[in-house]
Amino acid sequence: MSIAELPRTDRTADTVHSDTAHPDQAHQSDGHSAPIARGTAAPEGIAGLTGLDGLRAWVAGIADLTQPESIVWCDGTPGEEDRLTKLLVAEGKLIRLNPEWRPNSFLARTDPGDVARVEDRTFICSLDEQDAGPTNNWREPEAMRAELRDVFAGSMRGRTMYVVPFSMGPVGGPISQVGVELTDSAYVAVSMVKMTRVTSAVLDLIDAGQPWVPTVHSVGAPLIDDAGVRHDDVSWPCNETKYIVQFPETREVWSYGSGYGGNAILAKKAFALRIASAMARDEGWLAEHMLLIKVTSPEGRAFHFAAAFPSACGKTNLAMLRPTIPGWTVETIGDDIAWLRQGPDGRLRAINPEAGFFGVAPGTGELTNKTAVETLWGNTIFTNVALRDDGDVWWEGLTEEPPAHLIDWEGNDWTPASGRPAAHPNSRFTVSAAQCPSIADDWDAFDGVPIDAILFGGRRATNVPLVAQARDWKHGVFIGATVSSEKTAAAEGTVGELRRDPFAMLPFCGYNMADYWGHWLEVGEQLGENAPAVFQVNWFRKGDDGRFLWPGFGENSRVIEWIARRVEGTADAVSTPIGCLPQAEQLDLDGLDLAEADVAELFEVDRDSWLAECDLTEEYFEQFGTRVPAALRAELASLRYQLRA
Numbered sequence: 001m002s003i004a005e006l007p008r009t010d011r012t013a014d015t016v017h018s019d020t021a022h023p024d025q026a027h028q029s030d031g032h033s034a035p036i037a038r039g040t041a042a043p044e045g046i047a048g049l050t051g052l053d054g055l056r057a058w059v060a061g062i063a064d065l066t067q068p069e070s071i072v073w074c075d076g077t078p079g080e081e082d083r084l085t086k087l088l089v090a091e092g093k094l095i096r097l098n099p100e101w102r103p104n105s106f107l108a109r110t111d112p113g114d115v116a117r118v119e120d121r122t123f124i125c126s127l128d129e130q131d132a133g134p135t136n137n138w139r140e141p142e143a144m145r146a147e148l149r150d151v152f153a154g155s156m157r158g159r160t161m162y163v164v165p166f167s168m169g170p171v172g173g174p175i176s177q178v179g180v181e182l183t184d185s186a187y188v189a190v191s192m193v194k195m196t197r198v199t200s201a202v203l204d205l206i207d208a209g210q211p212w213v214p215t216v217h218s219v220g221a222p223l224i225d226d227a228g229v230r231h232d233d234v235s236w237p238c239n240e241t242k243y244i245v246q247f248p249e250t251r252e253v254w255s256y257g258s259g260y261g262g263n264a265i266l267a268k269k270a271f272a273l274r275i276a277s278a279m280a281r282d283e284g285w286l287a288e289h290m291l292l293i294k295v296t297s298p299e300g301r302a303f304h305f306a307a308a309f310p311s312a313c314g315k316t317n318l319a320m321l322r323p324t325i326p327g328w329t330v331e332t333i334g335d336d337i338a339w340l341r342q343g344p345d346g347r348l349r350a351i352n353p354e355a356g357f358f359g360v361a362p363g364t365g366e367l368t369n370k371t372a373v374e375t376l377w378g379n380t381i382f383t384n385v386a387l388r389d390d391g392d393v394w395w396e397g398l399t400e401e402p403p404a405h406l407i408d409w410e411g412n413d414w415t416p417a418s419g420r421p422a423a424h425p426n427s428r429f430t431v432s433a434a435q436c437p438s439i440a441d442d443w444d445a446f447d448g449v450p451i452d453a454i455l456f457g458g459r460r461a462t463n464v465p466l467v468a469q470a471r472d473w474k475h476g477v478f479i480g481a482t483v484s485s486e487k488t489a490a491a492e493g494t495v496g497e498l499r500r501d502p503f504a505m506l507p508f509c510g511y512n513m514a515d516y517w518g519h520w521l522e523v524g525e526q527l528g529e530n531a532p533a534v535f536q537v538n539w540f541r542k543g544d545d546g547r548f549l550w551p552g553f554g555e556n557s558r559v560i561e562w563i564a565r566r567v568e569g570t571a572d573a574v575s576t577p578i579g580c581l582p583q584a585e586q587l588d589l590d591g592l593d594l595a596e597a598d599v600a601e602l603f604e605v606d607r608d609s610w611l612a613e614c615d616l617t618e619e620y621f622e623q624f625g626t627r628v629p630a631a632l633r634a635e636l637a638s639l640r641y642q643l644r645a
């Protein structure tokens with residue numbers, strides 16, 4: 001057996017261990033207090049918790065607080081995953097899919113109230129409110145710690161607490177970081193194994209003194225109540241009250257009440273973006289909501305692009321793009337998060353810190369994203385998709401014709417006449433990156449890949465052209481800072497509402513957004529001549545009749561080609577106030593059935609609506625006061641000047 005089962009025998013978390021456990025895990029913990037009980041938000045991070053002793057003390061402290069029935073240390077081995085998924089099936093928390101169609105794959109159905117990220121329950125608890133900024137929910141750290149102490153007290157009673165040590169990025173790599181998630185959800189533990197590098201090698205790094213990020217997760221549904229009475233479990237335990245809390249100074253995460261991936265797989269949005277963005281600010285690098293691809297031209301030249309699009313705006317699809325134009329290939333490096341740092345050669349280098357994909361199911365089909373469909377052949381956890389009568393899964397867009405009968409994501413009978421989606425719009429798949437047929441050979445390169453271009457995108461029915469190139473880095477930062485996009489089902493709220501989502505980081509920036517823009521400007525200065533080219537793209541512009549003007553998906557390769565040619569210096573552009581656009585004949589539209597009027601509209605820059613957009617930008621900047629970098633105000637002034645010319 002590869003897991004150390006460590007049942008608690010009393011409140012000091014005495015442990016027994018299996019003979020295959022990491023040698024140091026066998027050490028009996030001594031019930032030191034956890035960081036939550038330190039009573040101070042002093043920015044010493046986990047300085048007091050270095051080494052394995054520090055880790056054990058922290059685990060014991062959290063166990064004291066949350067009172068789990070047993071503690072299991074995870075090491076990410078296949079045997080462990082098998083054991084956990086079998087347990088989840090036995091508990092009715094996962095449905096095993098028909099192995100004939102989908103080997104070693106499972107379906108989870110969440111509570112209908114726990115289907116997406118909860119942005120209004122996501123908190124940045126910096127010491128100074130101004131450091132969280134107006135776009136984050138701020139709470140005073142001490143007050144939040146007191147509140148968390150209350151909600152986490154006894155929250156794991158009757159459950160197992162999993163200790164999940166993980167590396168973001170290749171273990172020991174120069175851009176990588178390590179962390180540990182404590183969770184009372186086996187679904188989350190298994191998801192972490194697919195999404196990150198869970199291995200006992202992380203414990204060796206911690207043992208050697210490497211700093212690590214502590215993260216705590218509880219579904220907030222103890223099985224034993226205050227009177228000591230045991231209750232039956234449910235298939236998706238969660239709590240109506242939710243907290244997703246980041247302490248950027250002490251680099252800690254606390255998540256309570258939700259089992260949904262974006263709220264509970266804490267290595268992902270909470271650590272790799274909210275905490276990591278604050279680390280990156282302090283240390284001179286970038287933690288971004290970006291996909292990473294390697295693009296190879298017919299002549300064999302390789303380019304690497306990073307692209308930031310808001311949630312459910314096409315990152316996974318672009319990361320797995322199948323070019324429709326001859327001679328070009330696109331390979332996948334990452335689909336959601338990138339960490340970027342200037343390398344010894346002066347260039348900006350990027351890694352994908354994750355090791356799996358937590359992708360949107362609806363809209364993923366043979367015609368739109370065949371690579372994803374192939375990636376999902378087996379070893380996949382599906383959440384909130386529909387179940388077919390033959391024991392396989394289905395979602396809107398997987399096939400053109402829906403099956404005649406399904407069980408929908410809420411467990412009810414469904415037919416095409418039901419008049420509601422069979423899969424939840426934010427239903428997801430969780431699968432390891434290694435299974436992706438388009439994964440690049442160097443996707444897990446120790447020191448990352450050199451970035452040639454950065455793309456910013458959003459979901460805009462109007463105004464924003466198919467593609468435009470920023471004049472320089474500063475203009476690029478202005479474009480990134482002012483992106484607006486229609487809201488999607490990836491977060492609770494009104495779908496379709498237009499909102500500013502700077503750098504696609506609105507829900508993920510762990511500090512003041514205006515300071516973040518300033519940080520980007522500084523990184524640009526540091527990169528100088530080596531700074532990547534910056535572009536804006538929009539696959540989602542619509543005609544008056546409401547249909548998409550651009551076919552998107554594989555056809556986006558035509559835009560990728562133009563971008564690569566711009567980087568290479570072999571494609572021309574026309575200068576407009578908002579940036580450099582391709583002339584129609586410079587973009588390869590061969591074989592596309594596009595009306596001339598539609599092409600014209602795709603590239604239209606309407607001066608009046610852009611001037612109106614400038615007014616909104618000025619208004620938007622106001623909330624950040626004097627923290628808005630002067631360079632961005634200058635960009636706004638220059639844009640207005642050119643639009644009025």
Ligand SMILES: Nc1nc2c(ncn2[C@@H]2O[C@H](COP(=O)(O)OP(=O)(O)OP(=O)(O)O)[C@@H](O)[C@H]2O)c(=O)[nH]1
Nearest residue numbers: 311312313314315316317360362363490539552553
């Ligand atoms: N019309 C159109 N739709 C697209 C295009 N690319 C992606 N989509 C759709 O947009 C939705 C979200 O796409 P994803 O690629 O999963 O988005 P994402 O940015 O990875 O989303 P997160 O995982 O939430 O960060 C899916 O329903 C896609 O089918 C495109 O080029 N055109």
Ligand SMILES: O=C([O-])CC(=O)C(=O)O
Nearest residue numbers: 117261262269311336490
């Ligand atoms: O975090 C999540 O729930 C999924 C995701 O990638 C996003 O919303 O950007």
Ligand SMILES: [Mn+2]
Nearest residue numbers: 310311312336
């Ligand atoms: Mn995402």
